[in-house]
Amino acid sequence: MKRLVPFLFLVLGALILASPLLRKQESVFDIEAFGRIPVVANGRTKPLDSVARNSLLLLQGRQRIVTPDGASLAPAEWLLDVFFRPELADTYKHFEIVHPGVLDVLGLTPADGDGNKRFAYLQLVEKLEEIDRQAELAAGVDAPVRTSYQRAVLNLRDHVILYQQLKHSLVVPDGSDFLGDLLRLQDNLAASVEAIRNRAAGKEADAELATFTMGMGSKFLRMEQIGNLLVIPPAAGSEGSTWTKAGQALLGTFQHGSINVHALTFAGLQHTWKDQQPEHFNTLLAKQRSELERSYPSILKKTDIETRFNQAAPFFTSIYLYVLAFIFAAFSWLKWPEPLQRSAFNLVLLAWIATTVGIAVRMWLEGRPPVTNLYSSALFVGWGSVGLCLILERIFRNGIGSVAAGLTGFCTLLIAHHLSLSGDTLEMMRAVLDSNFWLATHVVVITIGYAATYLAGFLAIIYVCRGVLTRSLDKATADALTRMVYGTICFATLFSLIGTILGGIWADQSWGRFWGWDPKENGALIIVIWNAIILHVRWGGIARTRGIMALAIFGNIVTSWSWFGTNMLGVGLHSYGFMDQAFIALVAFVATQLALLALAYVPRHMWRSAPVMK
Amino acid sequence: MRDIWDSFVSFFTSLRVTVVLLALSIILIFVATLDQVNLGIWAVQEKYFRSFFVFWKVNGFPVPVFPGGYFIGGLLLINLVASHFYHFRLTWKKSGILLTHAGLIVLLVGELLTGLWQEDYQLRLDEGQTRNYSEHFRDNELAVIDATDPKWDHVVAIPEKRLRNGHAIQHERLPFRIVTRAYYENAAVQMREELGNTAAPPPASRDIGSRLAIIPLPVTYKQDERNLPAAVIELLGPGNASLGTWVVSTMLVEPQTFDYEGRTWRLAMRFARTYKPYSLTLLKFSHDRYMGTAIPKNFASRVRLHSEDGTTDREVLIYMNNPLRHDGLTFYQAGFANNDKTTILQVVRNPSWLLPYIACLMMGVGLVIQFGIHLFAFVSKRRATV
Secondary structure, three states, X not given: OOOHHHHHHXXXXXXXXXXXXXXXXXOOOOHHHHHOOEEEEOOEEEEHHHHHHHHHHHHHOOOOEEOOOOOEEOHHHHHHHHHHOHHHHOOXXXXXXXXXXXXXXXXXXXXXXXXXXXXXXXHHHHHHHHHHHHHHHHHOOOHHHOOHHHHHHHHHHHHHHHXXXXXXXXXXXXXXXHHHHHHHHHHOHHHHHHHHHHHHOOOOOOXXXXXXXXXXXXXXXXXXXXXXXXOEXXXXXXXXXXXEOHHHHHHOHHHHOOOOHHHHHHHHHHHHHHOOOHHHHHHHHHHHHHHHHHHOHHHHHHHHHHHHHHHHOHHHHHHHHHHHHHHHHHHOOOOOHHHHHHHHHXXXXXXXXXXXXXXXHHHHHHXXXXXXXXXXXXXXXXXXXXXXXXXXXXXXXXXXXXXXXXXXXXXXXXXXXXXXXXXXXXXXXXXXXXXXXXHHHHHHHHHXXXXXXXXXXXXXXXXXHHHHHOOOOOHHHHHHHHHHHHHHHHHHHHHHHHHHHHHHHHHHHHHOOOOOOOHHHHHHHHHHHHHHHHHHHHHOXXXXXXHXXXXXXXXXXXXXXXXXXXXXXXXXXXXXXXXXXXXXXXXXXXXXXXXXXXXXXXXXXXXOOHHHHO | OHXXXXXXXXXXXXXXXXXXXXXXXXXXXXXXXXXXXHHOHHHHHHHHHOOOEEEEEEOOEEEEEEEOHHHHHHHHHHHHHHHHHHOOOOOHHHHHHHHHHHHHHHHHHHHHHHHHHOEEXXXXXXXXXXXXXXXXXXXXXXXXXXXXXXXXXXXXXXXXXXXXXOOXXXXXXXXXXXXXXXXXXXXXXXXHHHHOOOXXXXXXXXXXXXXXXXXXXXXXXXXOOOOOOEEEEEEEOHHHXXXXXXXXXXXXXXXXXXXXXXXXXXXXXXXXXXEEEEXXXXXXXXXXXXXXXOOEEEEEEEEEEEEOOOOOEEEEEEEOOEOEEEOOEEEEEEEEEOOOOEEEEEEEEOOOOOHHHHHHXXXXXXXXXXXXXXXXXXXXXXXXHO
């Protein structure tokens, strides 16, 4: 029994992790193959699947999308409708609008929306001009001082623009038979050009053909101007040329005398998707795939893996495992310590391996060290602190490491999830930060410093909560926790100090000054000094265990300020991730930490563990 | 006497003082960070870190409200040195702590020296342009140029500071004295006709000054803006005979020319320059972006470095994270302008740049030793109990 239970939970955990990959696609259309098509967006080659997921996250804060008929769509399926059946996509409620002021301007109430907050393009279409006017007014105000209404209306305009850009990326979304028109142009290209020339020169011309050709030209131009995805790969063997928009490639028809085969394929896909002809749709995709495979095998390898990675969603499924581990380990202090602690350890280990693989895949896709933006720093802080917890649990075997792992793993992945709502998390590095050496040293070391400081704080929280609220903090456990906190703070001091100084050296290398009192630099320095204070207080005997625990909990506030608070100031070299809503979350977090500090100073005799601590 | 000395020593070597000072430094840094939103980074450094006290204005009077960076840093340094001096014992167990704190001393001293010695300049180059001087980031100067000889200019450069304090300026090369009649730390100059304000008396009698108006502006502390000073100066010949008054401003690009006693003179207020025995020529500036976006991927300047003594003549590529180090100066890629045709290099002289590297090494090794000893003791103790 003692061995069986942990093993069973190990299997269960593995099943949870694998579950997204085991799901089979139900559609007769090869939606997955469509999702794997590589395009260039935001300067990066990625599969359409990623485009679909990121767009959905941006528009409505989640990847799940349900049609008005109640059918649930895969992200790539949703994108297919946006591309090829915009008249349907216009009815999908995928614009999240929560600001009451914005709803007033649109003449909508929460009740008009799905889940009281999601609206369809058709509900906005009559107010587009007003949205634009309001956004123009808001854009005139400096970003740091905009009101929540101004930010919301600017956001909405950006989302409408994104939706329009997507619609114009592959074909022209005017409900016409685009494939038929393209084929007609193809067959009569010489005559068409001739007709336009003659009409311009005032000679006798085929008026109908000239009008048709002009019409096609302006459609291409519209696609070129509005569409945002670069979907046409450069012709094989043409060195140094870049990916282009479909509209741009189609405009080239009049120069090259033939229609780009990829653009034609997209028109074909539209035709077969519209008429719901799965066999033709799948054949076209397979043909396009083999075409690409000849010229771009390495790009396809990346986009294929990224699609799988999107599906597997290792960071999302790991959240469940961390929650389970936390519950088991915490419960183990009341009953069945041995099997529950082993189960919890197994689950933590499994989740940690899953996130390790996830981070490794991201590194491979980007060709970068693990931390490149705020999102990946959240992943890495979680990874680092759970890794430390695993070591602690191996040494002490008392469930504390697993509880702390569950808590920090859950929190950091939740933070990461919310950060991912602002778009593609695999961003291209700006020139200033483009240095793999410093990203690999300074950023990684300092992030581990954050992780360790948080871990010390969470261990201290466990001490206080168990001591005050339960009878489980006996002397042995209290001593073990004290040692764990002390060891973690030593580790945190080492990494945050070295990380901070390495940052200074990077700044010296890049900008000619070692220290510039930039907010992020100051934040890192404050963490170092805070850890130094804890160590000196302990060495000097100025504070005892409870004082050290309180200081460690306050370390959570200090670290959060450095990690997120400094970015909210909107000044300095490091303000690359400006956030609004996060401010409220930060204030709430600080409030909980202050409450825990108050709890730590409940008089000793009122602690429920007081009798067993002596 | 002995008692006073002892209590003095025990105060400065106390660990409690260390902790209090560290806590004060956290508060100082935190408030200074918040104040950056209002003041900008330069003013914050002056107000909070490069000062002994932080002053707040109460009814217009500056009142010291908090110890400044020099105060806290200085006391910390004394505390650190004193406690090591008085409790010094070289044992293996203490070696890590000693090394870490020695590294900290090196770091603090290095920062102090940087604050005292570091000089920042800017070098703007258009494609194809050659320059053998760089311009100061924030300092300005009044250049009085004897341009009589068409082959040579004799330049007397007067630092802005000397103009500001208003004393008459005399120089052996100048046949006249310079007196500041008005000084503006930051000001715009504009033609009086454009303002439609011809009734007010002109600020100066000579040259363009008679047609200008000076509009004082608030002093800026923003990181990406600089103050443009202006002044009204009067030149006085022997026996205090006035040559007239001029408006000088960094906004006036062209120098103002006049003749005096058979020599031709030029006056120009300009960004302070330092000349070098070598020159840089911008061959090409490139600004790469990621495909289909405006996100910058790389800025790079290909320059030719040519020294007057003929020992150096080579091409150099300066780009992000890859500066040129030459003659004690470091040239960093800082910006660009003019539709990617002009590069802006930041030029820094910092003789103590190596100290942080040494400090980093010392503190890193020190902490590893210290915590390693702890860890080793902990593990062997656990082994013994198990």
